[in-house]
Amino acid sequence: MVAVFALPPFAFPDDSAALRGDIRAFLARHQPASEPAARANCWAVADPEFSRALGAAGFIGMTWPEAYGGRARSAMARYIILEELLAAGAPVGAHWIADRQTGPLLLRYGSEAQRRRWLPGMAAGEVFACIGLSEPGAGSDLAGVRSRAERVAGGWRLNGQKLWTSGAHHAQVMLALLRSEAGSERQAGLSQFLIPLDTPGITIRPVIDLVGNHDFNEVFFDDVIVPEDALVGVEGDGWRQVTAELAIERSGPERYLSSHALLAALIDSAPQDPAVVRVIGELVAELWTLRQMSMATAAKLAGGEDPVVEAAIVKDLGNSFEQRLPQAIQAVLAADLDGATPLLRCLARLLLVSPSFSLRGGTREVLRGIIARGMGLR
Amino acid sequence: MTAMRPDLERTASALFAGAPDWTAIAESGLPRLLVPEAAGGFGGDWGDAEAVLRLAGAAALAQPLAEAMLAARLLADAGVALPAGRVTIAIAQGRVTDGRFTGSAPAVPWGGASDAVLAAVGGELLLLPPGVATPGLSPAGEPRDRLDWQGAAVLAAGRASTSLGKSGVGDSAASEPDLLALAGWARAAQVAGALGAALDLAVDHVNTRVQFGKPLARQQAVQQQLAVLASEVAAAGMASAAAAAALDAGGDCRLALAAAKLRANLAIGRGVAIAHQVHGAIGFTRDYPLQLLTRRLMGWRSEFGSEGAWADRLGALAVARGSAGLWATITG
Numbered sequence: 001m002v003a004v005f006a007l008p009p010f011a012f013p014d015d016s017a018a019l020r021g022d023i024r025a026f027l028a029r030h031q032p033a034s035e036p037a038a039r040a041n042c043w044a045v046a047d048p049e050f051s052r053a054l055g056a057a058g059f060i061g062m063t064w065p066e067a068y069g070g071r072a073r074s075a076m077a078r079y080i081i082l083e084e085l086l087a088a089g090a091p092v093g094a095h096w097i098a099d100r101q102t103g104p105l106l107l108r109y110g111s112e113a114q115r116r117r118w119l120p121g122m123a124a125g126e127v128f129a130c131i132g133l134s135e136p137g138a139g140s141d142l143a144g145v146r147s148r149a150e151r152v153a154g155g156w157r158l159n160g161q162k163l164w165t166s167g168a169h170h171a172q173v174m175l176a177l178l179r180s181e182a183g184s185e186r187q188a189g190l191s192q193f194l195i196p197l198d199t200p201g202i203t204i205r206p207v208i209d210l211v212g213n214h215d216f217n218e219v220f221f222d223d224v225i226v227p228e229d230a231l232v233g234v235e236g237d238g239w240r241q242v243t244a245e246l247a248i249e250r251s252g253p254e255r256y257l258s259s260h261a262l263l264a265a266l267i268d269s270a271p272q273d274p275a276v277v278r279v280i281g282e283l284v285a286e287l288w289t290l291r292q293m294s295m296a297t298a299a300k301l302a303g304g305e306d307p308v309v310e311a312a313i314v315k316d317l318g319n320s321f322e323q324r325l326p327q328a329i330q331a332v333l334a335a336d337l338d339g340a341t342p343l344l345r346c347l348a349r350l351l352l353v354s355p356s357f358s359l360r361g362g363t364r365e366v367l368r369g370i371i372a373r374g375m376g377l378r
Numbered sequence: 379m380t381a382m383r384p385d386l387e388r389t390a391s392a393l394f395a396g397a398p399d400w401t402a403i404a405e406s407g408l409p410r411l412l413v414p415e416a417a418g419g420f421g422g423d424w425g426d427a428e429a430v431l432r433l434a435g436a437a438a439l440a441q442p443l444a445e446a447m448l449a450a451r452l453l454a455d456a457g458v459a460l461p462a463g464r465v466t467i468a469i470a471q472g473r474v475t476d477g478r479f480t481g482s483a484p485a486v487p488w489g490g491a492s493d494a495v496l497a498a499v500g501g502e503l504l505l506l507p508p509g510v511a512t513p514g515l516s517p518a519g520e521p522r523d524r525l526d527w528q529g530a531a532v533l534a535a536g537r538a539s540t541s542l543g544k545s546g547v548g549d550s551a552a553s554e555p556d557l558l559a560l561a562g563w564a565r566a567a568q569v570a571g572a573l574g575a576a577l578d579l580a581v582d583h584v585n586t587r588v589q590f591g592k593p594l595a596r597q598q599a600v601q602q603q604l605a606v607l608a609s610e611v612a613a614a615g616m617a618s619a620a621a622a623a624a625l626d627a628g629g630d631c632r633l634a635l636a637a638a639k640l641r642a643n644l645a646i647g648r649g650v651a652i653a654h655q656v657h658g659a660i661g662f663t664r665d666y667p668l669q670l671l672t673r674r675l676m677g678w679r680s681e682f683g684s685e686g687a688w689a690d691r692l693g694a695l696a697v698a699r700g701s702a703g704l705w706a707t708i709t710g
Contacts, residue, residue: 005612278686280689286641288620289616376585
C-alpha cells in the first residue's frame with residue numbers, strides 16, 4: 001500500500017483539560033471582538049495589546065526553555081492553546097510568526113547571544129517578527145531570491161527588496177533569506193539573517209489587499225548595515241534552514257480554522273432551514289476529521305520526526321475546507337451580501353479573503369507536488 | 379490497540395487475499411474479534427476491528443464480516459448467546475406484539491443467506507430469525523435482500539444504548555439507532571481500505587503506462603490529481619481510525635461515528651472519479667480489478683446513512699449544542 005498518511009490518531013492526556021480550562025478562562029477575561037467578521041482569519045489580525053496580555057499569561061513561546069522566557073511545555077500543550085485561540089477568533093496575528101516560526105528557528109539554529117537577545121521579548125508578547133522570503137521574482141520558486149548580503153568590515157551590507165511581507169509594519173525584526181554568496185545560483189549561497197527593522201536604510205511600504213486591509217508590505221533594503229551576528233545558523237545553509245522552517249508551519253490548526261468564525265456564527269444563529277442545517281453537518285464532519293489529521297501530524301512533529309507529506313496533506317485539505325466553507329454557506333443562505341447582519345458581514349469578508357488561504361505558506365500546487373513526490377511520482 | 383494487532387493484520391491479509399468463502403471466514407474466528415475472551419471471542423478493541431475492516435475493504439472481500447463482527451459484539455454486550463451460523467444486521471421498521479415481531483428491513487446484507495438477524499428497530503435491538511427474503515443485489519453483486527417478518531418470535535431484545543455498555547455510543551436521552559452509527563463507521567473503515575487500494579492501482583498504472591513518450595506519472599497534471607486522491611484516502615483513513623479510538627476511549631461517540639461515515643462518503647465522491655480518470659479506459663473494464671473496488675465503494679456510500687442523512691444529524695447536533703458546545707464536544 002502507498003502509505004502517505006499512516007499516522008495513528010492522537011488523544012490528549014487527561015491532565016490537558018486543566019490547560020484547556022486555563023486558556024478558556026483567559027479568553028473569558030480578554031474576549032475577542034463580538035463582530036464575527038473581526039474574528040475571521042484571526043491569525044492575520046494583529047492586536048499588540050492582546051499579544052502582550054497573552055505573553056504575560058505564559059501562552060507565547062510556551063515550549064521554549066525557561067531560560068529564554070518560555071515555559072518548557074510540550075508541543076501538544078501548545079497545540080491546545082493554539083486551537084482554543086483560533087476557535088475563539090482571538091487576534092493573535094501580532095505575535096503569531098514569532099511564536100510559530102522565528103522563535104523555534106532561533107532555538108534550532110540561532111546563537112546563544114541571539115536567543116538571549118530576542119526570545120524573552122517574543123515570549124512576553126512584546127517583540128514581533130516577520131518573514132522575509134518572497135520577492136518580486138521569487139514566490140513559489142523561492143530559489144529565485146536575489147536580495148543580497150555582502151560582507152563588509154564588521155558585518156554585512158544588505159540590498160534588495162522583499163514582497164508580500166505580512167506584518168512587517170508591526171514587527172521589530174525580520175528573519176530574511178538573502179543571497180550571501182555573490183554569483184551563486186538557486187538553492188546555493190543563501191543565508192538567513194535576523195534584521196532589526198529600525199536599522200537605517202530599511203523602507204516599509206504597505207500593500208493594501210482587496211478588502212482594504214493592510215497586512216502585506218514591501219520592504220526595501222538600501223545599503224543596510226547589520227553586524228556580523230545578524231547571520232543566523234550557517235552561512236550558505238539558508239535553503240536547508242528555511243525548508244525546515246516551512247515544514248513546521250504547514251500542519252497547525254490555523255490551516256483549517258481560518259473560516260471558523262463564520263461556521264460558529266451560523267450555528268449560533270440557530271438556523272431552522274434544513275438545507276442550512278445539512279451544510280453545517282457536512283462542514284462539521286470535515287472540521288472534526290481535519291482536526292484529527294492535524295493533531296496526528298503535530299504529535300509526530302513533537303516526537304522529533306519530520307512528516308513532510310502528512311503536513312502537506314493537512315494544509316492542502318485544510319485550506320480547501322477553509323475556502324469551501326464560506327462558499328457552501330453562501331449557496332444555502334437566502335440573503336444578499338448587503339452587510340445587514342454580522343453573519344453576512346463575516347460571510348462577505350471570508351468570501352473575499354479566502355482565496356489567499358491556499359497561497360500563503362506554500363501554494364496548493366506546490367503542496368500537491370510534495371504529496372506526489374511522497375508517493376514516488378516524478 | 380491490542381498487542382495482537384500485527385499478527386491479526388497478517389492473518390487477515392492472507393485470508394482475504396484468497397477470496398475466502400463464509401466457512402473460511404467463520405473458521406478464522408474474525409467474526410468474534412470484538413467479543414471478549416471470556417465470552418469466547420478474541421477480545422480485540424475497536425481499533426483492531428478498524429484495521430481488519432480496512433484490509434477487508436482493500437481486498438474487496440465479498441463476505442458480510444463487518445456485519446457479523448458488529449452483531450457478535452452487540453449480542454455479547456447484551457449477554458445474549460451468539461446464535462450458530464451467519465448473523466447479519468438490519469435497520470428495520472415494525473412493531474413487537476406479545477414477543478412477536480412484524481415488520482421489514484430493506485437491503486439487508488446477505489439477509490436471505492443468514493441464520494439470524496440483529497435488527498435495530500427504533501431505539502431497540504432485536505435478535506430475529508431470518509425473515510422472508512426478497513432477493514436484491516448491491517452494485518457489486520452482493521446480496522442485499524429485503525426481509526419481511528410476520529409475527530416472528532423475537533429471540534432476544536434489548537435497548538440499543540444500554541446494550542452498547544462502555545462503548546457509550548448511545549446516551550439514555552437519545553433514541554438514535556446505535557447500530558446504524560456503528561454500521562456506518564464499519565463501512566467507513568471499509569471505504570478507507572478500498573479507496574487506498576484504488577490509489578495503489580492508480581499509482582502502479584501511472585508509473586508503467588507510457589503516453590507522450592513518458593510515464594503518465596511524470597505528467598504534472600496527473601501528479602496533482604493523485605495528490606488529491608491520496609489526501610482523500612488519508613482523510614477517510616484518519617476519520618475511521620479516530621472514530622475507532624473514540625469508541626475505545628468511551629464517552630459520547632455520536633459525533634465521531636457520524637463524521638467518520640460522512641467524511642468517508644465525501645472521499646468516495648472525490649476519490650473514485652480521480653482513480654478512474656488516471657486509469658483511462660482500462661479502469662472501466664471487467665477484467666481490471668479497479669471495478670471490484672468502485673462497485674463496492676458506490677454501494678457503501680448509500681448504505682447505513684448517505685451524506686445527507688448524516689449531515690442532517692450532525693447539523694442538528696451542532697445547532698442544538700451551539701458553537702461553544704460543539705467545540706467542547708469536538709475537543710472533549
